[in-house]
Amino acid sequence: MKRLVTLLVVALIGSLGFAQQDGGVLRVATVSEPTSLDPITTNNIPSRLVFMQIHDSLVSYDENLNVVPKLAESWDVSDAGTEYTFHLRSGVTFQNGDPFTAADVKYTFDQALNSELQGQWLGILSGITGVDVVDDLTVVVHVAAADASFIDQIVYLGIPNSKVHQAIGADAYAINPVGTGPFTFVSWERNGDLTLKRNETYWLTRPHLDGVVFRAIPERSVAAVELESGGVDVAMSLSASDLLRLREDSKFVVDARPTLSYYYLAINNKQGPLADPRVRKALAMAIPMDQFVDTIFQGVGAIRAYSSFAPGSLAYSEQLVADYPAFDPEGARALLAEAGYPNGFETTIYTPTDSNRRQLGELIQAAFSQVGINAEVRSVEFGTLLPLTYNGEAPMWILGWTNGVDPNNYLYDMFHSDPAAWADNEVTFNSVRYENAQVDAWLEEARTLNNMGDRLVIYREAARVIFLDETAHVPAYHQTSTLAYRTSVQGAFADPNSGIELVSTYNNVWIDN
Secondary structure (H helix, E strand, O other): OOOOOOOOOOOOOOEEEOOOOOOOOEEEOOOOOOOOOOOOOOOOOHHHHHHHHHHOOOOEOOOOEEEEEEEEEEEEEEOOOOOEEEOOOOEEEEEOOOEHHHHHHHHHHHOOOHHHHHOOOOOOOOEEEEEEEEEEEEEEEEOOOOOOOHHHHOOOOOOOOHHHHHHHHHHOOOOOOOOOOOOOEEEEOOOHHHHEEEOOOOOOOOOOOEEEEEEEEEHHHHHHHHHOOOOEEEOOOHHHHHHHOOOOOOEEEEEEOOOOOOOEEEEEOOOOHHHHHHHHHHHHEEEEHHHHHHHHHOOOOOOOOOOOOOOOOOOOOHHHHHHHHOOHHHHHHHHHHOOOOOOOOOEEEEEOOHHHHHHHHHHHHHHOOOOOOOEEEOOOHHHHHHHHHHHOOOOEEEEEOOOOOOOHHHHHHOOOOOOOHHOOOOOOOOOOOOHEEEEEEEHHHHHHHHOOHHHHHHHHHHHHHHHOOOOOEEEEEEOOEEEEEOEEEEEEOOOOOOEEEEEEOOEOOOEEO
């Protein structure tokens, strides 16, 4: 496997020879538009990229993905591992001046678990049995069973102003958020600019930037042109050819770092021919994924994936990589014939509108045609694609997943069965409808163990069943977190979880005028 080569380390905050300055509006080109700015109902990457600039969470990551305090100054865990007591930071206010209290935390958890809202946190936080307010600065979260991954799971659960959220409702809050974060919401023009301004009373530190403008530009070559022409200051996840060119230009900095992200061809495990694991394995064998990843990323933007565990994950397994089926179109045709589809079948692959995933879909389409499968590729907006996956309509689709550090988050959320959600076409991250009682039992057990070594044994065994025996997904790649930005931008940081940090415990972006 080719190892990712870091293009250039991030510029240090307050680089030698520069004095940090206040002022200026940072213009950021993203890949996809958010679906919502409500952190209670939403947990997809395009959305949290923005809403985590507006909101803070109880805990956060440092630059090395270690969990550190944020709105919670500290927390205690009961001996049984079923109670988490959070001691909250005092003197924090929301952007409208309301004080932040334990009531806001309780409201956040309660509403994240409100099935009527159909939020994306429902499955992730399903182990919570109750939340108690002890006083204004102390809150206790009760879970049904010990869960070693719990703290890691709530890093991106932003805390909204409960009074505002309750008063206007989730739909209105999604476009009018009020948090405690470094930037305050100003406006959102759909398919245009999403504008934030400095939170003058931010509790952590005064943001240097006057504001930030996010603009979704799915076509990565267009985003690169915007960066070079001065239309934007920062561009995320550019194509490999553009990154290589910009790296050689002294007017730009390219910051790239490996991530735990996982991109994949999802397969509806309950739909038609795809319900047969032999068919799903044939799909994997029909795709020369190494070649496709190299074609799209040219060795600088991603590496081939063999499971949801990236090489940087504790649960990564070289043995699984060695045992993964090789590209074998003849073997794929034989498996299809054995499953009763000697002449293949027709299907559809959905992709978001960004050029990388659209191109991957088209390459897979061509590979499938060589084994008799006629696949149509449909590129749709992110907000349109997600409901198609939840309701079981889409046969196949290409998406990505990044959710912290703990190995639990890369198996349990996507592969623990959720029949109740499937029956009602509700939101679930196991949208491929994978179901295996033994895997469910393993994943449930692993969460209760404190010894990471014991947990890793279980995760690696479960991964073999999911990806080798039953091919619930066809793994595609682990993408690099990349930022390309003008040299006037100082202190930018390519978040290893595929975001961008603007103000944190370790950086505060500023513009050198």
